[in-house]
Amino acid sequence: MSKKNITIYDVATEAGVSLATVSRVINGSSVVKQETRDKVMDAIQRLDFKPNQVARGLATSKTTTIAIVFPQSLFAHVKDMISGIGDTSRRLDYNVSIYTTDEIGDGNPIETVMEKVIKSRADGVILFNNEQIDEEIALVKKYKIPTVVIGYCVSNETMGSILVDAKKIAFDVIDKYIKLGKTDIVFVSPRQNLIRTEDIVEGIERAYQKHNLTFDKQKQVISTSTHYEKSYPQFLDYFKNHKHDLVFTSYDKEAVAVVHAAIDNQIDVPDEMEVIGMMNTSYALICRPSLTSIHVPVYDMGALAVRLLTKILNEEDIETKEVVLQHVLMPRKTTK
Amino acid sequence: MSKKNITIYDVATEAGVSLATVSRVINGSSVVKQETRDKVMDAIQRLDFKPNQVARGLATSKTTTIAIVFPQSLFAHVKDMISGIGDTSRRLDYNVSIYTTDEIGDGNPIETVMEKVIKSRADGVILFNNEQIDEEIALVKKYKIPTVVIGYCVSNETMGSILVDAKKIAFDVIDKYIKLGKTDIVFVSPRQNLIRTEDIVEGIERAYQKHNLTFDKQKQVISTSTHYEKSYPQFLDYFKNHKHDLVFTSYDKEAVAVVHAAIDNQIDVPDEMEVIGMMNTSYALICRPSLTSIHVPVYDMGALAVRLLTKILNEEDIETKEVVLQHVLMPRKTTK
DNA sequence: CTGAAAGCGCTAACAG
DNA sequence: CTGTTAGCGCTTTCAG
Numbered sequence: 001m002s003k004k005n006i007t008i009y010d011v012a013t014e015a016g017v018s019l020a021t022v023s024r025v026i027n028g029s030s031v032v033k034q035e036t037r038d039k040v041m042d043a044i045q046r047l048d049f050k051p052n053q054v055a056r057g058l059a060t061s062k063t064t065t066i067a068i069v070f071p072q073s074l075f076a077h078v079k080d081m082i083s084g085i086g087d088t089s090r091r092l093d094y095n096v097s098i099y100t101t102d103e104i105g106d107g108n109p110i111e112t113v114m115e116k117v118i119k120s121r122a123d124g125v126i127l128f129n130n131e132q133i134d135e136e137i138a139l140v141k142k143y144k145i146p147t148v149v150i151g152y153c154v155s156n157e158t159m160g161s162i163l164v165d166a167k168k169i170a171f172d173v174i175d176k177y178i179k180l181g182k183t184d185i186v187f188v189s190p191r192q193n194l195i196r197t198e199d200i201v202e203g204i205e206r207a208y209q210k211h212n213l214t215f216d217k218q219k220q221v222i223s224t225s226t227h228y229e230k231s232y233p234q235f236l237d238y239f240k241n242h243k244h245d246l247v248f249t250s251y252d253k254e255a256v257a258v259v260h261a262a263i264d265n266q267i268d269v270p271d272e273m274e275v276i277g278m279m280n281t282s283y284a285l286i287c288r289p290s291l292t293s294i295h296v297p298v299y300d301m302g303a304l305a306v307r308l309l310t311k312i313l314n315e316e317d318i319e320t321k322e323v324v325l326q327h328v329l330m331p332r333k334t335t336k
Numbered sequence: 337m338s339k340k341n342i343t344i345y346d347v348a349t350e351a352g353v354s355l356a357t358v359s360r361v362i363n364g365s366s367v368v369k370q371e372t373r374d375k376v377m378d379a380i381q382r383l384d385f386k387p388n389q390v391a392r393g394l395a396t397s398k399t400t401t402i403a404i405v406f407p408q409s410l411f412a413h414v415k416d417m418i419s420g421i422g423d424t425s426r427r428l429d430y431n432v433s434i435y436t437t438d439e440i441g442d443g444n445p446i447e448t449v450m451e452k453v454i455k456s457r458a459d460g461v462i463l464f465n466n467e468q469i470d471e472e473i474a475l476v477k478k479y480k481i482p483t484v485v486i487g488y489c490v491s492n493e494t495m496g497s498i499l500v501d502a503k504k505i506a507f508d509v510i511d512k513y514i515k516l517g518k519t520d521i522v523f524v525s526p527r528q529n530l531i532r533t534e535d536i537v538e539g540i541e542r543a544y545q546k547h548n549l550t551f552d553k554q555k556q557v558i559s560t561s562t563h564y565e566k567s568y569p570q571f572l573d574y575f576k577n578h579k580h581d582l583v584f585t586s587y588d589k590e591a592v593a594v595v596h597a598a599i600d601n602q603i604d605v606p607d608e609m610e611v612i613g614m615m616n617t618s619y620a621l622i623c624r625p626s627l628t629s630i631h632v633p634v635y636d637m638g639a640l641a642v643r644l645l646t647k648i649l650n651e652e653d654i655e656t657k658e659v660v661l662q663h664v665l666m667p668r669k670t671t672k
Numbered sequence: 673c674t675g676a677a678a679g680c681g682c683t684a685a686c687a688g
Numbered sequence: 689c690t691g692t693t694a695g696c697g698c699t700t701t702c703a704g
Contacts, residue, residue, distance in 0.1 A: 005397075005697090007696090007697055008697065017674075017675085018675045019697090020675060020699085020700080021673090021674060021675075023699060024673095024699095027699080031673060031674090032673070032674085036674080050451065050455050051455060051697085051698075052394075052455070052457060052697055052698070053455045053456050053698095054390055054394050054399060054456075054457050054696085054697080055394050055696070055698040055699090056697080056698050056699075057390045057698090058388075058394050058680045058681065058682090058696085058698075058699095059679080059680055059698045059699040060680080060699065060700095061341075061680070065433070072419050072423075075415060075418070075419065079411060082411070082434070082436075083436070086434065086435075086436035087408075090435075090436070090449075095452065096434055097433045097434075098432055098433075098434055099422075099426075099431075100422035100423070113426075116426075118386045119387055120389050120390075120431055121389060121390050228618050228621045228622060256622050260624065282564050282589065282619075283622065285565060286589075286592050286619065287622070288624055343680090344682060353690075353691085354690065354691045354692075355682080355683095356683085356684085356690070356692075357690060359684085360683095360689095362682095367690090368689070368690085369690085372689080372690080387681085387682075388681050388682070389682095391681030391683090391696090392682055392683075393682090394680085394681080394697065394698090395683040395684080396682085396683065396696080397696070
């Protein structure tokens with residue numbers, strides 16, 4: 001507290017100009033004579049002046065920060081995107097604030113969290129598909145705050161989405177197996193997931209329909225935990241009296257639990273049963289046998305999310321507010 | 337833009353009081369008559385007023401946000417702490433902004449990043465031990481910004497640390513093995529790590545010294561990549577003509593690479609060679625055989641980091657600014 | 673090309 | 689217990 005923060009005003013007197021001029025140079029305004037610009041730059045240097053973003057935010061009603069909000073339980077997915085989000089925001093000169101929901105159980109988390117976002121006056125928010133996404137979307141809509149959501153399709157004046165085509169992903173793999181006569185297929189999904197379970201199931205159903213077969217959601221969809229300590233025992237028990245042509249999971253870690261549990265029940269993977277995971281994370285590599293997985297471009301999804309969001313914020317021209325990225329199957333040892 | 341943001345002034349007129357009074361009630365000042373407080377609350381409700389944090393920040397020179405900065409490469413560790421950081425900041429009513437370094441390679445990342453932190457006027461920052469921690473600490477010191485660093489010991493007026501006793505962790509395991517006559521021990525570490533490699537090595541050295549043996553850093557410390565695609569092949573090659581009593585790694589994922597590579601070279605784990613990892617992540621569970629690992633209380637470290645930081649910010653009494661947490665060995669199948 | 677002056681929305685003495 | 693009045697540090701017309 002000894003040396004008070006130096007302000008634009010200090011720079012102005014130091015440089016012998018008005019504070020308006022200083023403001024102009026730090027904002028790169030073109031209309032400043034080179035000579036005075038230099039004087040100001042010098043003063044800034046000498047005083048080690050760092051413009052106060054808060055004050056600027058108040059004056060411009062822009063905070064240049066974007067808020068990302070997600071439930072703790074979705075962390076595994078989100079972390080893979082944060083690199084892309086971080087790099088891109090940094091490049092575009094945005095700050096990013098994280099707001100996590102649930103896990104604490106105090107009152108109504110989502111509303112509470114969104115209230116903080118509102119108060120913070122973040123310029124925009126990035127949401128991730130999850131069980132309560134509709135509620136979250138309703139809230140950002142209510143407060144008209146520009147947002148892009150990852151993994152769930154919405155778009156309007158101030159909203160966009162970054163997606164992979166979950167229905168197609170599911171349809172393609174299932175269709176392929178059914179064609180080979182392998183119709184005993186099961187889909188396992190933890191409750192919280194970045195990719196919409198509903199979409200995957202719909203894709204699967206379509207594949208079955210195409211071949212005049214029906215997919216029985218009651219029996220062919222298994223829900224599980226994101227914790228290996230829970231999912232592995234569950235499947236260890238399950239595979240005592242079950243075996244399928246293919247089990248398809250919406251996240252690699254759960255697929256690993258399936259693979260290990262199957263093997264521990266003397267089911268040969270992939271000869272007797274094949275397994276396909278999703279996201280192509282390190283879990284797929286570490287799994288033995290190594291896991292066939294569907295690669296989803298998470299870094300790019302994060303990067304594009306902030307890019308799209310900034311376009312919305314700047315009211316740039318936008319070709320499409322629903323950008324869908326390509327996935328690719330990474331064949332490894334759990335499939336034939 | 338149609339309906340302008342409603343401000344404290346609007347609720348003041350709506351409630352028929354002055355804006356100072358409104359300010360008082362939203363800040364929970366005790367000296368407001370219940371009756372007028374009710375009037376104001378009503379108005380706030382009716383207008384759906386959300387106080388502007390930015391304006392408040394400017395007025396109080398407090399942003400109630402803490403910045404966490406780390407290199408992308410440290411993400412695996414940081415993500416495990418963010419739950420603790422998130423929950424605790426939420427409870428204490430702080431926002432958290434993330435600032436990532438490296439990976440982009442534009443100019444001098446750390447200085448650039450810290451400059452953003454300064455401009456944002458975050459109340460405090462949380463740093464994580466990494467290769468450039470000294471530089472980072474120098475910067476926060478220069479700008480006198482309160483900070484707590486995780487995994488690296490510093491403390492002074494405005495700084496504290498959250499730690500585990502890395503030297504002791506290492507000393508204890510190594511001492512135990514040497515006592516059993518198992519002296520052929522190797523330590524593997526990826527370059528970026530939350531736990532200081534230097535400390536671990538020092539702990540190992542002490543254990544050797546205690547038994548009048550010497551630890552050869554050149555040969556007994558192996559550095560590797562955090563990417564399994566890289567570390568596994570490296571060890572697959574390495575174990576063609578190496579075998580040790582124990583290999584100890586500073587992160588589970590690398591231990592998994594070691595275990596798999598050893599097994600693939602017909603080295604029996606744990607009978608011929610034992611392996612111990614660190615952090616006790618899901619990788620340890622998934623590894624086959626399951627990996628013995630040292631559990632580090634990451635959630636608590638995150639939680640305590642923000643708690644300590646807020647104590648520093650509020651100038652509360654602080655017993656100690658270097659809080660060290662307990663670790664615990666989780667024995668599994670890669671040790672006898 | 674530069675300066676003066678009026679805010680941005682809220683807090684915090686200081687009176688009353 | 690409540691209202692008045694200065695700011696907080698910066699941007700942005702509007703003059704000149």
